[in-house]
Amino acid sequence: MKTGFLKVLFLSALFATLANTDQIIRIAVGHEKGVVHISGPDLEAVTGDGKAIKNSGSIKLSPGRSAVMQGSSSTESQLVRIKSPGLITVQNRKFRGNLEVIWQHTGGTQELLLVHLLPIETYVAGIVASETPKGWGLEALKAQAITSRTYAVWQKYRRLTGDYHMESTTIDQVYRGIDAEHSLAVKATEDTNGQVLTYAGRPIQAYFHAACGGHTESAEDIWGTALPYLPGAKCGFCKGSRSYKWEYRINRLSLNSALKSVSPGSVKAIRAGQKTEGGRLKTVEILGKKGKKVISGDMLRKLLGYNNLRSTLITDISIGPLFATFSGRGHGHGVGLCQWGAYGMANAGYSAKDILEHYFPGTEIRKMY
């Protein structure tokens, strides 16, 4: 793909910025208003201006009026850096690497923002291990690694000057997968080291979801913003997913109670409204005893539970005397990489590059560092 001179300039500037920051990603892992208990072997705690905080492998920090407090005395600093050669335990969650505790004043109260710093490659390996079931082939894992790295880089670039680049409340889960059995996740990460997906020279917004159910969606149809590399793609590859076809049954009483906030009186019927090109419900019409109301398909998913209504690709809604039954296909928002589709394509002999070109047409893999 030919890119203009300006784009090349822009790209080199961006890549240089990221390279200079040692490919570290900063992940917000907590906002704490009370006491934060931190422990770890040979724990080191140093304030922003370099003053060591004495500890015996365990410290308790809390937000003071204008600085981080240790017990009842002020550290006189709004930043405390934590290091340990082993695992750092914070409020019963474990982290490997460095942690920053940042004093903040938000919404009228003081809090401590906890930021976990780790190399992007470590983060990517963790995501690949937690996002892909064991037994998936290397090419599917490589496609996931490039997608996750691209997403992380895009977030980092977007928030380059902020206290953190990504928010996560489940970072400990992210690490659960890295063990001997998941060495393939590490290999997929190493084999694609530094590779990101770009469009017109810039890292793309690399979204992914579990299974599309037959056709991925355009970003425009789902979020209202058109992205040239997310037009939606036909996918006949995710049939191996248990969510390719699903059914959710709920009794009428529970349905009434779940939709209480939106239905005018008890629910009589639910009808499909506007649809996306891929067949997802943009809107649904709820007919209650006292009238009707139109809500978004996503709101219906939220009210009934994202794991019950696995997608808005709902193909049938039938309301019987005792039960309502929703039939549908796919799991997740349907935009970008279909993970089960990647698995299916890898099994059919396609490479990670083929997989990514299929779900993100017009993009190019570039080595960023």
Ligand SMILES: [Zn+2]
């Ligand atoms: Zn699919």
